[in-house]
Amino acid sequence: MNTSVTPESPTLPVLPTLRIAPAIRWWALPLPELWSYRELLYFFVWRDVKIRYKQTVIGAAWAVLQPFLTMLVFSLFFGKLAHVPSQGLPYPVFYYSALLPWMYFSAALQNATNTIVENQRVITKVYFPRLALPLSSVLSGLVDFGVSFLMFAAMGFYYGIRPTVAAIWFPAFLLLAVLTALGVGLWLSALNALYRDVRYVLPFLVQFWMFASPVVYPSSLVPTKWRWLYGLNPMAGVIDGFRWSLTGHGDPPGRLVCISVAAVLLILLGGLAYFQRMETTVADVV
Amino acid sequence: MRDVFMRLLKAPFLRGEPRAPEHFWALRDVSFDVQQGEVVGLIGRNGAGKTTLLKLLSRITRPTEGYIEIRGRVGSLLEVGTGFHPELTGRENIYLSGAILGMSRREIGNKHDAIVAFAGVERFLDTPLKHYSSGMQMRLAFAVAAHLEPEILLVDEVLAVGDLEFQKRCLGKMDEVTKTGRTILFVSHQMNQIRRLCRRCIWIDDGRIRCAGSMLEVVSAYEASFSTPPSSAEYHRREGTRSTRFLSWRIAEPYTEESNVLDSFGSVTFEFVLGVNVDIRGGVNGIALFNSDHQLIWATSVSRLELSKGLHALRFKLPSLPLRPGVYHWQVSIWEGGHCFDQWTCVPDMIVGTKPVTHPHEEWQGLLNLPWEFRMERQNRSERGQEPSLVNPQVD
Numbered sequence: 001m002n003t004s005v006t007p008e009s010p011t012l013p014v015l016p017t018l019r020i021a022p023a024i025r026w027w028a029l030p031l032p033e034l035w036s037y038r039e040l041l042y043f044f045v046w047r048d049v050k051i052r053y054k055q056t057v058i059g060a061a062w063a064v065l066q067p068f069l070t071m072l073v074f075s076l077f078f079g080k081l082a083h084v085p086s087q088g089l090p091y092p093v094f095y096y097s098a099l100l101p102w103m104y105f106s107a108a109l110q111n112a113t114n115t116i117v118e119n120q121r122v123i124t125k126v127y128f129p130r131l132a133l134p135l136s137s138v139l140s141g142l143v144d145f146g147v148s149f150l151m152f153a154a155m156g157f158y159y160g161i162r163p164t165v166a167a168i169w170f171p172a173f174l175l176l177a178v179l180t181a182l183g184v185g186l187w188l189s190a191l192n193a194l195y196r197d198v199r200y201v202l203p204f205l206v207q208f209w210m211f212a213s214p215v216v217y218p219s220s221l222v223p224t225k226w227r228w229l230y231g232l233n234p235m236a237g238v239i240d241g242f243r244w245s246l247t248g249h250g251d252p253p254g255r256l257v258c259i260s261v262a263a264v265l266l267i268l269l270g271g272l273a274y275f276q277r278m279e280t281t282v283a284d285v286v
Numbered sequence: 287m288r289d290v291f292m293r294l295l296k297a298p299f300l301r302g303e304p305r306a307p308e309h310f311w312a313l314r315d316v317s318f319d320v321q322q323g324e325v326v327g328l329i330g331r332n333g334a335g336k337t338t339l340l341k342l343l344s345r346i347t348r349p350t351e352g353y354i355e356i357r358g359r360v361g362s363l364l365e366v367g368t369g370f371h372p373e374l375t376g377r378e379n380i381y382l383s384g385a386i387l388g389m390s391r392r393e394i395g396n397k398h399d400a401i402v403a404f405a406g407v408e409r410f411l412d413t414p415l416k417h418y419s420s421g422m423q424m425r426l427a428f429a430v431a432a433h434l435e436p437e438i439l440l441v442d443e444v445l446a447v448g449d450l451e452f453q454k455r456c457l458g459k460m461d462e463v464t465k466t467g468r469t470i471l472f473v474s475h476q477m478n479q480i481r482r483l484c485r486r487c488i489w490i491d492d493g494r495i496r497c498a499g500s501m502l503e504v505v506s507a508y509e510a511s512f513s514t515p516p517s518s519a520e521y522h523r524r525e526g527t528r529s530t531r532f533l534s535w536r537i538a539e540p541y542t543e544e545s546n547v548l549d550s551f552g553s554v555t556f557e558f559v560l561g562v563n564v565d566i567r568g569g570v571n572g573i574a575l576f577n578s579d580h581q582l583i584w585a586t587s588v589s590r591l592e593l594s595k596g597l598h599a600l601r602f603k604l605p606s607l608p609l610r611p612g613v614y615h616w617q618v619s620i621w622e623g624g625h626c627f628d629q630w631t632c633v634p635d636m637i638v639g640t641k642p643v644t645h646p647h648e649e650w651q652g653l654l655n656l657p658w659e660f661r662m663e664r665q666n667r668s669e670r671g672q673e674p675s676l677v678n679p680q681v682d
Binding site: 123124 | 386
């Protein structure tokens, strides 16, 4: 096989050779390629954000309204009526601090799951690393998160909750939430491309998952001997981490978070491998 | 020097129920090289695997076996308007679609004005795309695609859509692009587009390369495959007594590899071989040329022929036969005094494979592909006044 460049084209730059072959390294992290497509990733995020509240009356206010109304309902029924313990926090703060990551997670997960199917036309017409799609879904959710976070800041001010040293951990928990959504999203988007059943399973999954996470109750309600098992749900670590880092109340959820981090890494790496295997045939089967 | 080197490939497609996948090879044993700056046409019937090939080259799907090597940035235009979103404005869609097709943000920024001007949508740039007419959407889509400048361009039959004006603009742009030294793979069903744009051609049939080589050769072979195959039954079912019959025909001059392919504008000699079993006095030889619509192009007859038993070559020399490229067929006959010995619709068909030199637009290509010259001279009034001979020539 001759791949030499003859002197006929002295002015032409020697272009790098791309080799397309059946075998792909699905276990490898595609970070260099993703980096070279960073502008496209930016445009996908930008598109998701732009179209999310198109033709709505109150627009991005939905990003605040959804968690806020949910918080009111939870505070009323689980708090005032059922007297669920709240680690000494006012119920609105207790619930809103959990709904922040939870709302982000559930929306990001749903968008990521549907993204391959929704972008079917583009996928079958042009190449780009498919990973950019679920990744952009997960990242664009952060804009809503930012908006709803402003509401939390206002509530914290109202209830006199000041940031403590624990707040420096907050970005780490946010990252953990993003990675959780991405990891699960990779699995589900790949599965959804093959089996549309996923779309119908997803609402149930999200609902069950919420009750398996310390959204409406503190994780201290879970018996200590089962706590490690509980930590396998990464959102348990995320939500406990959010509550702790944002309010400074309670003990740092060290062990639980460690287990959650390990679980997230497993889900994420498995999801990446599965997604990249699916990627090779997705344009034919989606 | 090769900018693209490909050697390939076998790709099975999954069709039908996901639970009972039925595999078939969409492409098999396909192997070819494309040099930098070449414009290669991909032809073949629907479902032959042309689009699959483009999809493999653009990495949309992966080959199951084999490999492809590509030097340079690949841009694929498998449809116009890839990535357009109806809720976004025209301007936003330029950026989005450009990015999806592989342009960088800065590149799009630089070309933004040119794209807008090409599409002619200045007034509606900040209107959501869903309010555009479909024609405007198409124009905008093509404007973005036309400003894509990768080293290698893969174009599926995007030119087949849109109104005449749009097609014309596309073709003009393609003409322009082919002159910039970019490597282009071009799928089309319109042979005259292929003739115009490509120098090389690959004919894919049933997932394999049926024929590859010079455009002329491949297009001719492809077109010939559509003409009626010489079935032996038809060959024998002829009018006439068959004691005397035509045996073969060819283009005697100029010499071409395929003796039924005419690829020059100059003089041409057709030769028809006639086998004679009885002596003929006062024979009449009729000859007619038809196009694929069975429209008579040209005909004549020669009378008072004296033919003895044996083989005779009847030669017709024409100064030029500048027909529009395509498939034609001859019909020859031999008569004597109202009695028809043989009338033969010649096989194989004649393929005219000259390069089109007339109107670039398929609809305006007439029956003739006649080379032409154009001259324009300035004539001003004072000169005219000084040339009374033009008004009143040769008055002595």
